[in-house]
Amino acid sequence: MSIEEKIKALNDKKSKLKLGGGRSKIDQQHAQGSLTARERIEALVDKDSFQEIGIFARHRCTNFGMAGKELPAEGVVTGAGSVGGRMVHLASQDFTVAGGSAGEVHSDKIVQAMLGSLKTGTPFVFMNDSGGARIQEGIDSLAGYGKVFYHNVMLSGVVPQISLICGPCAGGAAYSPALTDFIIQTAKARMFITGPSVIKEATGEEISAEELGGPLSQMNHSGVAHFVAENDLVALRICKKLLSYLPSNNIEDPPQLESDDVIVPDKTLNSIVPSEQKKAYDVRNVITRLIDGGDFLEVQPLFAANIVVGFGRILGRSVGIVANQPSVLAGALDINASDKGARFVRFCNAFNIPLVTLVDVPGFLPGVQQEKGGIIRHGAKMLFAYAAATVPKITVIMRKAYGGAFLAMCGKELETDRVFAWPSAEIAVMGPQGAVNVIFRNEIAQAEDPKKKRDELIASYQGTFATPYAAAARRDVDDIIEPADTRRHLAMTLDILSTKREFRPMKKHGLIPL
Numbered sequence: 379m380s381i382e383e384k385i386k387a388l389n390d391k392k393s394k395l396k397l398g399g400g401r402s403k404i405d406q407q408h409a410q411g412s413l414t415a416r417e418r419i420e421a422l423v424d425k426d427s428f429q430e431i432g433i434f435a436r437h438r439c440t441n442f443g444m445a446g447k448e449l450p451a452e453g454v455v456t457g458a459g460s461v462g463g464r465m466v467h468l469a470s471q472d473f474t475v476a477g478g479s480a481g482e483v484h485s486d487k488i489v490q491a492m493l494g495s496l497k498t499g500t501p502f503v504f505m506n507d508s509g510g511a512r513i514q515e516g517i518d519s520l521a522g523y524g525k526v527f528y529h530n531v532m533l534s535g536v537v538p539q540i541s542l543i544c545g546p547c548a549g550g551a552a553y554s555p556a557l558t559d560f561i562i563q564t565a566k567a568r569m570f571i572t573g574p575s576v577i578k579e580a581t582g583e584e585i586s587a588e589e590l591g592g593p594l595s596q597m598n599h600s601g602v603a604h605f606v607a608e609n610d611l612v613a614l615r616i617c618k619k620l621l622s623y624l625p626s627n628n629i630e631d632p633p634q635l636e637s638d639d640v641i642v643p644d645k646t647l648n649s650i651v652p653s654e655q656k657k658a659y660d661v662r663n664v665i666t667r668l669i670d671g672g673d674f675l676e677v678q679p680l681f682a683a684n685i686v687v688g689f690g691r692i693l694g695r696s697v698g699i700v701a702n703q704p705s706v707l708a709g710a711l712d713i714n715a716s717d718k719g720a721r722f723v724r725f726c727n728a729f730n731i732p733l734v735t736l737v738d739v740p741g742f743l744p745g746v747q748q749e750k751g752g753i754i755r756h757g758a759k760m761l762f763a764y765a766a767a768t769v770p771k772i773t774v775i776m777r778k779a780y781g782g783a784f785l786a787m788c789g790k791e792l793e794t795d796r797v798f799a800w801p802s803a804e805i806a807v808m809g810p811q812g813a814v815n816v817i818f819r820n821e822i823a824q825a826e827d828p829k830k831k832r833d834e835l836i837a838s839y840q841g842t843f844a845t846p847y848a849a850a851a852r853r854d855v856d857d858i859i860e861p862a863d864t865r866r867h868l869a870m871t872l873d874i875l876s877t878k879r880e881f882r883p884m885k886k887h888g889l890i891p892l
């Protein structure tokens with residue numbers, strides 16, 4: 379064969395392999411409103427930047443009619459490409475090839491891409507669309523998943539890992555995304571460990587696949603998903619935006635964008651927090667006024683909505699924002715909010731993203747369910763995560779900061795670099811009503827007019843503690859600032875702290891309460 383013939387044969391072979399499971403399977407994928415594995419990559423990476431590796435890989439299985447059966451690219455497209463000019467490694471499962479099922483070689487290809495991430499300090503993006511472990515390969519496919527899980531853990535905290543769930547993701551396969559930093563789930567994707575039929579057999583419960591593993595279930599109820607997208611293209615847009623806030627690895631700083639955003643006092647902030655102590659407001663209206671262009675990428679918006687977490691920029695610098703949400707459960711910290719907040723804090727700390735914490739918290743949520751559910755160990759995660767974090771930590775107390783929750787929202791004693799308070803801040807062991815009931819029980823009971831006496835005592839308590847001045851005198855608050863000026867103070871502090879280095883004693887690892 380001449381070289382020209384060999385090149386033609388090569389090109390023909392590659393074109394055929396790139397068709398995956400073939401035209402009719404691709405049409406089925408499109409008919410369901412999904413992109414193919416290759417189309418997803420194309421939509422994610424910069425034009426012509428993708429280098430594929432392992433397109434000729436072949437499985438070694440001979441069971442159940444598999445001998446000699448070609449599964450193009452082994453059902454997963456892997457390689458590297460740039461996103462917004464920065465390199466990422468990626469794997470995209472091809473549902474048109476044996477349902478994207480993961481055999482030994484399929485998983486080895488994913489691991490090779492993960493090692494590419496690890497060696498080059500670049501993020502790993504895994505687009506899941508698979509029937510799970512390839513049944514015909516038995517233990518080999520389980521072992522393949524085991525290697526993927528192991529490498530997920532090796533990459534954790536070294537490079538950002540993002541999972542897109544674009545189709546089925548069932549059984550143990552769901553544990554790879556769960557070991558990554560962020561999960562973006564599309565509307566048609568389903569994630570579960572045991573599907574509806576197994577559940578029906580085991581417990582008698584009946585539920586549809588959508589109700590069990592659809593994006594709303596995995597976002598609102600379980601908190602497994604971090605973002606929900608109508609379709610693949612929206613999921614890929616979220617992925618790109620998320621990457622734009624992040625450094626490529628744990629020893630880089632996040633990218634700093636040129637910013638022509640100016641800092642002008644925003645007088646609307648002066649009246650955004652209602653003067654009535656119990657009146658609710660949406661803290662997202664505060665967040666968007668503090669960050670460049672009001673552009674906030676909220677993480678897990680529908681899970682534990684009593685705490686808001688997400689990314690923004692202040693004069694081009696990435697920041698992670700954690701804020702109590704007074705319009706949900708009065709912003710109290712409960713089990714789910716603590717899990718959500720603590721995990722986000724740990725992600726930001728791992729990837730050198732400064733933390734801005736906005737506080738309006740009446741305390742930890744009281745209740746039998748909360749206590750029996752372990753609010754002690756879950757709430758402790760907030761303390762652990764903030765105390766362990768060495769990135770710049772800036773806290774703004776807007777209104778209530780009561781009790782343990784005052785500390786758990788990045789209080790000064792957790793080596794927080796700056797604590798600002800607005801004049802509306804109230805910092806105390808507990809709210810005035812509860813406090814006077816405890817410390818003045820006898821005085822109230824013995825008073826001629828107990829209600830009048832109680833009101834007087836509440837007013838006296840508020841005058842003493844329900845202001846930021848006592849805390850500022852003790853230097854638990856570094857400065858009391860006009861709300862309108864908050865963005866300027868945050869920008870200045872981020873600048874001052876941009877060279878922050880904080881060293882901790884060497885240890886294998888701490889033990890975050892789980």
Ligand code: HXC
Pocket residue numbers: 475476477478479508509510511512513514520523524546548549550551
């Ligand atoms: C081998 C598989 C497969 C699998 C699907 N296929 N899943 N092949 N191993 N796990 C193949 C099908 O035989 C079919 O091949 C093609 O993929 C498309 O599948 P369909 O069933 O036709 O598609 P659809 O109707 O869309 O249903 C998709 C599905 C269903 C819901 C994913 O295929 C399914 O339930 N698959 C099994 C899921 C599962 O139980 N997996 C094991 C999970 S446990 P042809 O040749 O007809 O095109 C697990 C353990 C991991 O993953 C453990 C790690 C520790």
